[in-house]
Amino acid sequence: MPSLRVGIIGAGSAVFSLRIIGDLIKAGIFPESGIVLMDVDRKRLENVGVLARRFNEESGGNMRFIETQNLDEAIRDSDYVVNTALVGGHEYLEKVRSIGEKHGYYRGVEAQEFNMVSDYYTFTNFNQLNYFVKIAQKIAELSPKAWLIQAANPVFEGVTLITRMVPDVNVVGFCHGHYGVHEIARSLGMDMNKLDWQVAGFNHAIWLNRFVYDGKDAYHLVENLESKDWKPTNPFDDQLSPMAFEMLRKYGMMPIGDTVRNSSWRYHRNLDTKKKWYGEPWGGVDSKAGWEWYRKWLEGVVNSIELVADYVKQHPREEIFEVNKLSEFLKSHGVPESVWKSVVRIAERDKMSAEQHVPFMMAVSAGIKQRLIVNIPNRGVLKDIPDDVVVEIPAIVDKNGIHPEEISPPLTDEVVRMYLYPRMTRMELAVRGFMERKFEYIKEILYRDPRTKSDDQVENTLQEIINLPENVGLKKHYLLS
Amino acid sequence: MPSLRVGIIGAGSAVFSLRIIGDLIKAGIFPESGIVLMDVDRKRLENVGVLARRFNEESGGNMRFIETQNLDEAIRDSDYVVNTALVGGHEYLEKVRSIGEKHGYYRGVEAQEFNMVSDYYTFTNFNQLNYFVKIAQKIAELSPKAWLIQAANPVFEGVTLITRMVPDVNVVGFCHGHYGVHEIARSLGMDMNKLDWQVAGFNHAIWLNRFVYDGKDAYHLVENLESKDWKPTNPFDDQLSPMAFEMLRKYGMMPIGDTVRNSSWRYHRNLDTKKKWYGEPWGGVDSKAGWEWYRKWLEGVVNSIELVADYVKQHPREEIFEVNKLSEFLKSHGVPESVWKSVVRIAERDKMSAEQHVPFMMAVSAGIKQRLIVNIPNRGVLKDIPDDVVVEIPAIVDKNGIHPEEISPPLTDEVVRMYLYPRMTRMELAVRGFMERKFEYIKEILYRDPRTKSDDQVENTLQEIINLPENVGLKKHYLLS
Numbered sequence: 001m002p003s004l005r006v007g008i009i010g011a012g013s014a015v016f017s018l019r020i021i022g023d024l025i026k027a028g029i030f031p032e033s034g035i036v037l038m039d040v041d042r043k044r045l046e047n048v049g050v051l052a053r054r055f056n057e058e059s060g061g062n063m064r065f066i067e068t069q070n071l072d073e074a075i076r077d078s079d080y081v082v083n084t085a086l087v088g089g090h091e092y093l094e095k096v097r098s099i100g101e102k103h104g105y106y107r108g109v110e111a112q113e114f115n116m117v118s119d120y121y122t123f124t125n126f127n128q129l130n131y132f133v134k135i136a137q138k139i140a141e142l143s144p145k146a147w148l149i150q151a152a153n154p155v156f157e158g159v160t161l162i163t164r165m166v167p168d169v170n171v172v173g174f175c176h177g178h179y180g181v182h183e184i185a186r187s188l189g190m191d192m193n194k195l196d197w198q199v200a201g202f203n204h205a206i207w208l209n210r211f212v213y214d215g216k217d218a219y220h221l222v223e224n225l226e227s228k229d230w231k232p233t234n235p236f237d238d239q240l241s242p243m244a245f246e247m248l249r250k251y252g253m254m255p256i257g258d259t260v261r262n263s264s265w266r267y268h269r270n271l272d273t274k275k276k277w278y279g280e281p282w283g284g285v286d287s288k289a290g291w292e293w294y295r296k297w298l299e300g301v302v303n304s305i306e307l308v309a310d311y312v313k314q315h316p317r318e319e320i321f322e323v324n325k326l327s328e329f330l331k332s333h334g335v336p337e338s339v340w341k342s343v344v345r346i347a348e349r350d351k352m353s354a355e356q357h358v359p360f361m362m363a364v365s366a367g368i369k370q371r372l373i374v375n376i377p378n379r380g381v382l383k384d385i386p387d388d389v390v391v392e393i394p395a396i397v398d399k400n401g402i403h404p405e406e407i408s409p410p411l412t413d414e415v416v417r418m419y420l421y422p423r424m425t426r427m428e429l430a431v432r433g434f435m436e437r438k439f440e441y442i443k444e445i446l447y448r449d450p451r452t453k454s455d456d457q458v459e460n461t462l463q464e465i466i467n468l469p470e471n472v473g474l475k476k477h478y479l480l481s
Numbered sequence: 482m483p484s485l486r487v488g489i490i491g492a493g494s495a496v497f498s499l500r501i502i503g504d505l506i507k508a509g510i511f512p513e514s515g516i517v518l519m520d521v522d523r524k525r526l527e528n529v530g531v532l533a534r535r536f537n538e539e540s541g542g543n544m545r546f547i548e549t550q551n552l553d554e555a556i557r558d559s560d561y562v563v564n565t566a567l568v569g570g571h572e573y574l575e576k577v578r579s580i581g582e583k584h585g586y587y588r589g590v591e592a593q594e595f596n597m598v599s600d601y602y603t604f605t606n607f608n609q610l611n612y613f614v615k616i617a618q619k620i621a622e623l624s625p626k627a628w629l630i631q632a633a634n635p636v637f638e639g640v641t642l643i644t645r646m647v648p649d650v651n652v653v654g655f656c657h658g659h660y661g662v663h664e665i666a667r668s669l670g671m672d673m674n675k676l677d678w679q680v681a682g683f684n685h686a687i688w689l690n691r692f693v694y695d696g697k698d699a700y701h702l703v704e705n706l707e708s709k710d711w712k713p714t715n716p717f718d719d720q721l722s723p724m725a726f727e728m729l730r731k732y733g734m735m736p737i738g739d740t741v742r743n744s745s746w747r748y749h750r751n752l753d754t755k756k757k758w759y760g761e762p763w764g765g766v767d768s769k770a771g772w773e774w775y776r777k778w779l780e781g782v783v784n785s786i787e788l789v790a791d792y793v794k795q796h797p798r799e800e801i802f803e804v805n806k807l808s809e810f811l812k813s814h815g816v817p818e819s820v821w822k823s824v825v826r827i828a829e830r831d832k833m834s835a836e837q838h839v840p841f842m843m844a845v846s847a848g849i850k851q852r853l854i855v856n857i858p859n860r861g862v863l864k865d866i867p868d869d870v871v872v873e874i875p876a877i878v879d880k881n882g883i884h885p886e887e888i889s890p891p892l893t894d895e896v897v898r899m900y901l902y903p904r905m906t907r908m909e910l911a912v913r914g915f916m917e918r919k920f921e922y923i924k925e926i927l928y929r930d931p932r933t934k935s936d937d938q939v940e941n942t943l944q945e946i947i948n949l950p951e952n953v954g955l956k957k958h959y960l961l962s
Contacts, residue, residue: 250921266928269935386865386898417867417909418925421902428898440731444899447747450931454750 002365004033007074009135010085010152011037011067012044014051014305016355018346020082021052023358025061026349029366034064038074039085044302045069047309054312058321059349071135076142080361083135084151087127088470090295096124096465103461105451106270107286112154112204112262113426120153120204120258123430123442124465126474130434132158136166147364149174149357150375155203156423159375160390161431172402173375173390174356175203177257180239184208184254187240188221200382200407203375203392204258205423207251207415209407222254232279234338235290243267243277243284251419252412261286262423265450300339307333308343321347363397370397374404381407384416389424439478483846485514488555490616491566491633492518492548493525495532495786497836499827501563502533504839506542507830510847515545519555520566525783526550528790535793539802540830552616557623561842564616565632568608569951571776577605577946584942586932587751588767593635593685593743593904601634601685601739604911604923605946607955611915613639617647628845630655630838631856636684637904640856640871642912653883654856654871655837656684658738661720665689665735668721669702681863681888684856684873685739686904688732688896690888703735713760715819716771724748724758724765732900733893742767743904746931781820788814789824802828844878851878855885862888865897870905920959 006024011017017037024030037052039045049067056063068074075081097108112120121128132150139146150159150173159173178199185195190213198210211219226245232238238260247255247263255263261284267277274283282290311320311329320326326347330340345353352358356372363370371394378391381404385391395404411420426445433441446458466475475481487505492498498518505511518533520526530548537544549555556562578589591605602609613631620627631640631654640654659680666676671694679691692700707726713719719741728736728744736744742765748758755764755771763771792801792810801807807828811821826834833839837853844851852875859872862885866872876885892901907926914922927939947956956962 250925264929266933266936273936384865384867413909414913418906418913418922421906425899425902428894432895432899441899444731448745448931450929450933452747452931455747455754 002030004030004079004361004365005036005077006033006361007036007038007078007081009038009071009074009081009083011048012039012041013084014044014048014309015301015343015346016084016151017048018051018055019353019355020357021055021061021063022059022346023352023355024063024361025056025059026352027358027362029362029368031062032064034066036066036068036074036078038068038071040069042069047305050309050312051305055321055346058319071138072142075135075138075146078139078143078146079365080147080149080357081135081139081143082149082151082357083132085131086152087131088125090298092125092127092468092470093121095468095470099461099464103457103464104453105449105461107268107288109446109449109461109465111426111449112156113264113423122154122157122426123433123445126434126477127470128152128154129157129161129430130473130477132162133165136162136169136171139169140166144168146170147172147360149360151175151357155375155392156205156390157427157430159203160377160388160427161434163377163390164388164431165435172360173203173392174360175257175373175375175392176354176356177204177206177259178373178392179354180256180260181208181211183239184211184222184225187225188213188218190218198394198405198407199256199373200391200393200411201259201415201420202390202423202427204262205420206256206259206373206392207253207411208256209253209409209411211254219254223248230279232282232284235278235282235285235287235293238278238284241278241284246277251414253415297338297342300336301343304330304333304335304339304343307335323347360397364399364401367399371395372397374402376402376404382416383410384413385420385424389427434477437478439480442478483511485511485560485842485846486517486558487514487842488517488519488559488562490519490552490555490562490564492529493520493522494565495525495529495790496782496824496827497565497632498529499532499536500834500836501838502536502542502544503540503827504833504836505544505842506537506540507833508839508843510843510849512543513545515547517547517549517555517559519549519552521550523550528786531790531793532786536802536827539800552619553623556616556619556627559624559627560846561628561630561838562616562620562624563630563632563838564613566612567633568612569606571779573606573608573949573951574602576949576951580942580945584938584945585934586930586942588749588769590927590930590942592930593637593907603635603638603907604914604926607915607958608951609633609635610638610642610911611954611958613643614646617643617650617652620650621647625649627651628653628841630841632656632838636856636873637686637871638908638911640684641858641869641908642915644858644871645869645912646916652857653841654684654873655841656738656854656856656873657835657837658685658687658740659854659873660835661737661741662689662692664720665692665703665706668706669694669699671699679875679886679888680737680854681872681874681892682740682896682901683871683904683908685743686901687737687740687854687873688734688892689737690734690890690892692735700735704729711760713763713765716759716763716766716768716774719759719765722759722765727758732895734896778819778823781817782824785811785814785816785820785824788816804828841878845880845882848880852876853878855883857883857885863897864891865894866901866905870908915958918959920961923959 045067052065100108148171155173162171181197194214196212199206200209201207243263244260274287278284284290323344327340327344359370362368374395375390375392378385378389379387382391393404395402429441429445489498526548533546581589629652636654643652662678675695677693680687681690682688724744725741755768759765765771804825808821808825840851843849855876856871856873859866859870860868863872874885876883910922910926
């Protein structure tokens with residue numbers, strides 16, 4: 001059985017790292033694999049190292065771990081490099097958002113064309129895109145046969161950029177937005193094993209093109225799920241929101257996962273509008289309240305991890321990664337339900353996480369065929385989309401690589417021409433701006449923003465952003481200083 | 482030698498009709514052809530009939546003419562049906578514009594995505610699009626082998642709509658925007674015979690992809706034409722405006738003809754901005770002053786035609802279609818220079834007009850090969866553009882039909898993905914809205930307009946437009962009443 005070397009960049013996101021480690025152990029075919037945990041945050045790195053070793057021990061695993069702050073070490077000799085890092089963290093996003101709001105851009109300038117707000121950078125985080133390229137280049141140099149697994153956002157811009165700038169590197173992007181399909185199936189009381197489904201599009205812009213249950217087309221059942229009594233349970237809960245059905249009517253297919261958030265400025269113009277389409281009280285995750293909920297939840301997760309890490313250090317012989325024990329422990333420390341419910345999942349020994357990373361490794365390195373939703377260059381899979389644009393599509397993965405499924409029925413023309421094209425144009429502006437060092441293209445994104453009212457507004461906003469201390473590299477790249 | 486039957490719809494535009502008739506006579510290969518002049522305006526129709534017969538006589542032509550207000554008559558048994566009609570005329574456009582301005586849309590709601598103002602309807606003139614389809618359907622019924630030559634705007638939306646709704650009809654769209662290339666060549670003192678050039682894109686969105694002089698690439702000479710001392714001689718004079726060079730820098734190719742007007746809202750936001758990019762004093766033709774200039778000029782042309790028609794009626798034996806005589810006559814009646822200079826061109830006996838309609842007939846009906854710039858469905862000519870979208874490209878036309886040239890070098894990715902895609906998305910909204918009777922798509926055009934600030938603004942603007950007396954048909958089509 002193969003043993004792998006897996007580098008995790010941005011491993012300080014402990015829940016994510018533990019999921020990958022857990023999946024590797026549960027897969028049972030990669031014993032004695034080596035995991036290189038890399039992060040620039042020393043404290044977080046220490047915590048994740050402590051937790052990873054204990055988790056491995058308690059799970060009867062045989063993994064080896066290395067903590068490092070050095071990128072080369074995470075890459076050299078690796079079979080897989082998983083990048084999950086968010087350069088600058090959410091703090092940088094909030095800085096940029098507040099600059100945007102100051103200059104008249106409600107909820108900030110970042111957007112996915114059809115969203116206007118989120119942590120999905122398209123153009124304001126030069127350091128993030130630059131780091132993507134740096135990692136890919138280092139892989140080409142230090143570990144040219146490795147697969148780069150892109151988990152960090154923006155997956156659409158990022159994987160497209162990497163495949164264009166470092167074409168020789170094996171790269172695939174993963175997201176879990178397509179689990180929206182499971183949610184729909186659950187709402188219909190369906191058994192996933194009897195469901196024949198496909199989604200296709202771009203990352204955070206995917207659409208349910210096939211929904212066949214027990215051999216019969218079941219799309220009408222999806223349409224019937226619309227309900228006036230619908231209420232969100234949390235700000236992310238929007239798969240069955242009025243917005244999803246509005247988009248279904250407009251584009252002829254059901255939007256899946258984060259796609260629902262990316263509905264366009266028309267549906268995000270102010271809080272009342274957001275509430276109408278994404279439900280009370282938050283109006284979706286892209287409102288002030290929704291985003292605060294998310295930030296608090298994230299903070300809760302980080303704090304929980306620290307609590308658990310401290311516990312582990314103080315109790316070197318006591319088990320903690322057991323669902324009841326872990327949840328009791330977290331509850332006793334006042335961790336709110338939405339947080340502990342999420343954290344305890346890593347202790348579920350009997351099932352793999354929903355992440356696709358380890359299944360991908362199982363397919364490629366052990367030949368255990370998997371059906372995955374991957375982000376790879378289009379190369380003819382989606383009609384009327386250029387070959388060098390990265391699409392999110394179902395594929396069979398095996399030892400020989402990634403084999404995209406035929407998309408059938410195809411996406412509607414409405415999805416492709418009214419929805420995907422504008423999203424693609426924004427990506428092209430960001431990616432080509434970066435590649436050709438043309439800041440003019442970055443500006444153009446804002447000049448085309450429906451909230452822009454004057455040249456000064458654009459120039460002043462961008463001036464303030466590029467002069468942030470974080471953006472020395474950006475200025476140099478675009479020769480702006 | 483073949484004699485043709487040509488129907489001209491909207492023949493009341495006398496200059497245009499006389500150009501076609503003149504070209505047919507000058508071509509010298511279609512004697513005894515029959516021209517059916519069709520217009521809904523009785524007065525204009527009478528004038529154009531008088532002028533056409535006299536013009537034919539003075540030119541030694543042998544044409545026969547029929548005036549009619551009946552569409553069927555212009556179509557039945559015709560070899561070519563030329564549609565140049567603007568349903569509702571400019572009056573309707575101005576009505577719609579003033580509604581737009583009242584609701585906060587500077588210079589009106591109509592646009593070509595990258596223009597925001599012009600007589601190029603994309604969605605507010607249902608009657609125009611509907612007439613296109615009606616004509617095509619009548620051709621299919623009454624004269625299925627005829628060619629429909631689409632001269633009326635919007636050529637892009639129109640020809641795309643026709644080819645999708647009435648696929649069996651032979652249709653081609655013509656524009657003269659590509660003469661911008663001649664203007665560039667003239668500025669460089671070049672001999673057109675030594676110039677190897679191509680343009681490609683969509684109608685009013687074409688780009689100079691090839692410019693080879695005497696066997697050598699001469700694109701750098703185009704770039705060098707930029708001058709700080711440039712001044713427009715009239716509002717349409719923008720081929721060498723600062724805007725053209727700004728677009729060249731941004732998209733990597735020179736925009737040709739009306740494309741320069743369609744630069745995007747950023748360059749049309751207010752009069753000062755327009756002046757900066759399109760020159761003083763008008764700020765281009767899409768400003769209030771520029772458009773007034775055009776309307777006045779148009780009015781002058783119409784008045785001149787009436788003057789000449791009256792003269793002809795009163796002087797049945799005197800020649801008038803001779804350049805000096807005609808210009809003296811017009812000058813003596815106080816017709817301004819910009820107008821009479823334009824009108825007298827029809828009297829130039831030695832050269833054909835710049836219109837492509839008759840050369841097209843010469844190629845198809847007499848096998849005299851021509852190189853023309855045509856609007857036809859893409860079908861693989863432009864990379865990354867869907868097959869069923871109509872493109873404007875150079876083609877060789879002969880007895881066997883239209884043979885597109887290979888576009889080499891191809892359009893830049895910047896032109897295709899940053900410029901043509903947004904334009905195409907707008908077309909799709911308009912055309913699919915019409916075809917699927919989804920007014921929601923028409924609304925979406927306005928919801929995506931950068932000037933839209935609220936739902937009410939969109940709804941109130943459109944409500945007022947659809948309630949115009951001209952729009953009974955629109956309401957019925959979209960089931961809005």
